Amino acid sequence: MTTDDTRLTGADARAWLLAYADRVRRDVDELTDLDRRAGDGDFGWNIATALDRARPTLTDIPDTALPPDAFRAASDAHLGAGGTSGPLFGLWFGRLAQGPGEPWSGPALAHAFQSAVQAVCRLGNTDVGQKTMVDAMVPAVKALEAEPLAPAWRGAVARAARAAADGAEATRDMLARRGRASYVGEHARGVVDPGALAVAWFFQAAADTRAAA
């Protein structure tokens, strides 16, 4: 375990994911409602259940663990959740779980998220502008890469959180071209994509761990 506060440790990743799980659990109805308005209403429950399932595994991760250990727990739980978001988030976290086996510097983190979002775009046959989770993932990666030399991971992730939130917000006026929302045409307009919103919450959750850190 490193004490270098600029690098993401396993304990940091654990706290981050637990904070994200808390956020999703708390605001699950918001996600459900968005998916209800432009989808089939199961998204909130899907990912809340997955994250609840990850919780005990995450809690058991020792302080000496590395980031991939934490992300692997999240990946496994999402892969066991089904739906569309299950395998996609499973793959996203799965790619992060293939990141470096040491605390992550800003650039390492940017690199890991870059590889993760590419995998999601490939599996989902999608790219930005189609009203999906990648509309938050891609801007987040750009923000992480924008200042590759940023020493502290927290600062980079805080910027990524703002970019992801803007990205999610931008899905509001889009017509969906992927997933179930693509079937409802204009009815999806005005509704933020819940997958993108969850991604924004994920990046914001890192900030919530700051006080505790």
Next chain:
Amino acid sequence: MTTDDTRLTGADARAWLLAYADRVRRDVDELTDLDRRAGDGDFGWNIATALDRARPTLTDIPDTALPPDAFRAASDAHLGAGGTSGPLFGLWFGRLAQGPGEPWSGPALAHAFQSAVQAVCRLGNTDVGQKTMVDAMVPAVKALEAEPLAPAWRGAVARAARAAADGAEATRDMLARRGRASYVGEHARGVVDPGALAVAWFFQAAADTRAAA
């Protein structure tokens, strides 16, 4: 055809039944609603359909016809309607159709209705006080019999109408012991029995024909 205005002619019975059919058609929703609240909601439709079916046959009855001809048309239509009220009203009108083959005096009319209600009580295995159509039929017969020497049928029927209306109203506070309403216990209390109400309307309908006569 007699012109003796004190006796019920076939034309009188025809006008009476047509007026009754009009009344039921006009206020069918009230009957439906009562049966909905303490039964299964089909009563209004049952008898309105039966009477509508009788209408052309009734209209075709010549002025020279006798009361049984008119009542037979009503009986046949009710027998073709099913339900509980179908066969019971079918029998009621059927007995009237077996009445004298000449214009009816007050006593003849009282006698015919007396025989008709007895048949209904037997087939329905019921008597007054069980919240059914006979709670209007029996008082009406009593009113017809009360002044057996009443010369004009109209006067007798007007009294019968008041008695039937009171009888129907009295069903409001009864617990039902027959028919579907008997299954809902206290829920039937406060609801006038639609069968009894229809009987009251039937007797009242005679009055509606007076102006025309």
Next chain:
Amino acid sequence: MSRYVLNDRDTFVRQAVEGLEAAHPGLVRMHDDPLFVTRRVPARGKVALVSGGGSGHEPLHTGLVGTGMLDAAVPGAVFTSPTALQVREAAQAVDTGAGVVMIVKNYTGDVLNFRIAAELLEDRHRVEVVIVDDDLATTSEDESAPGRRGTAAVLAVEKICGAVAETGAPADRVRDLGREVVARSATLGLALEACTNPMTGTRSFDLGPDQIEFGVGIHGERGIGTRASGTAAELVESLVRPLVEHLGLRRGDEVLAIVNGLGATHSLELGVVLREVRRSLAGSGIAPARSLSGSFVTSLDMRGFSVTLTALTEDLIELWDAPVRTPALTW
């Protein structure tokens, strides 16, 4: 405004029967004016089984016409008994000389019209009547009252009478067996939402979001009490316990359990209910020898379900298992 798909009320039932025939041209045949349904290929040399009643309970009875079950079904208007004339014509059409057994759910209108039909047929046909009165919620002290309603146990009666009739049993044996099934059966139902009127769209009664109506029948009328809702396990227990008690079931007894959807109940829900029925019975040491789950005896679009238990004998099990081939029940 109606939330039903139909053309108009007057033709609703008739057109639905046309559709039934179109879906199962090899099994059933529609007769018009008066309306009734018979097997496509008439059975000969066996007792003819005739049932019927108001419509709105489909697939009962029209969907149960076929080999091993009914010979004819007579549908009335929605929730309205068919006429005696319809019943008479149907019985005449299917009696090939061995007589007729009429299976009648205990409702004043049905009993009146079937009995009148039986009287009309009397001189030229042998007619036996089985009255089905399984609904425990309507047990009454009053001897002269109409008695318990007939609900989903009619399925067991039609299946078992159908099977024994197929073996060539005489009319009195079919009748007696039907009455035995009635005596061995009891049903209780509950609703989470009342049914709606086909024309007006209004509900026959209202329930709060956390309420159920206990002891409902199949005509949209209220039951015997509005209660708090609960888990599937709790709801099922409240139905099964009185049934077990009423039938005097004991550890090791063999029963048939019928879980019946009342109309708008989903197949997933009925699965959960059957699971809970088995668990509840297991608590009394009873394992259902046979189970059936589905929406067979409906109350238009009512949301809810009923549970029927029939105490079985080896003979009854064999008759229940006998092959059946109808639009709604085939094995």
Next chain:
Amino acid sequence: MSRYVLNDRDTFVRQAVEGLEAAHPGLVRMHDDPLFVTRRVPARGKVALVSGGGSGHEPLHTGLVGTGMLDAAVPGAVFTSPTALQVREAAQAVDTGAGVVMIVKNYTGDVLNFRIAAELLEDRHRVEVVIVDDDLATTSEDESAPGRRGTAAVLAVEKICGAVAETGAPADRVRDLGREVVARSATLGLALEACTNPMTGTRSFDLGPDQIEFGVGIHGERGIGTRASGTAAELVESLVRPLVEHLGLRRGDEVLAIVNGLGATHSLELGVVLREVRRSLAGSGIAPARSLSGSFVTSLDMRGFSVTLTALTEDLIELWDAPVRTPALTW
């Protein structure tokens, strides 16, 4: 508050499958952890047919496991695709060496998870995938879009693939025939009332009393337009006309007509709908060679129906008629 009968959301599907098994112990078997359903008596020496998807559409797919149809069905949570792991385990359990054909309704989640499962199985199993995308309402110009949804034509695909698999046909023949049925099929549906969420009881969308939602799928989402309601004849015509046009049907063509209730639609209504479908087709000189009507591919408690037409060949008719014995479909 839920208006569904259940114990809790997490166990809803699993407990429903327990009930299915209890109702049909001779036909299906439940496998737990991961959850899937297989035939009670495994078939040998034939291609294994595996399907599945989110729950809430029952009796699809779990109720279609049995002789002449599926070998395994994999249910996800309500409206949620099953996981790739579940699919892999189910396929492994039923492949007896002749390979697996997966029948997948075209939804992003289903396609993702079945494809991942197929990849996981690739090295030790022969796997073919048939994607069903019959819902005309979701036709799109966009080549890269997810494409049309899979809805009730999946019934025809499963029945016909099931029948040909039973004859010992190889995997590629079963796959090709499945794809042929898909190419020959189209579906359109409409709702009179949206489905309600199992936990909250809220409707997925609202309609006025005189409105219908045209072009709905089976997940409670809105369709392609809110329209004025109408008679059964008018509603059916609005669905059948585009289907006939899309499939290029001509006078004298033989078709299979499937009238499918979406959940809370009554059997009487489905009868009327089938009648109207036949009349509408008759207007184009087409008489359905085969018709099926029932609630097979549901959308929880949605009120509404879909019509599927499949252009038939003599071969397809024969396969459709072949015997089938499953909880929900038997002939």
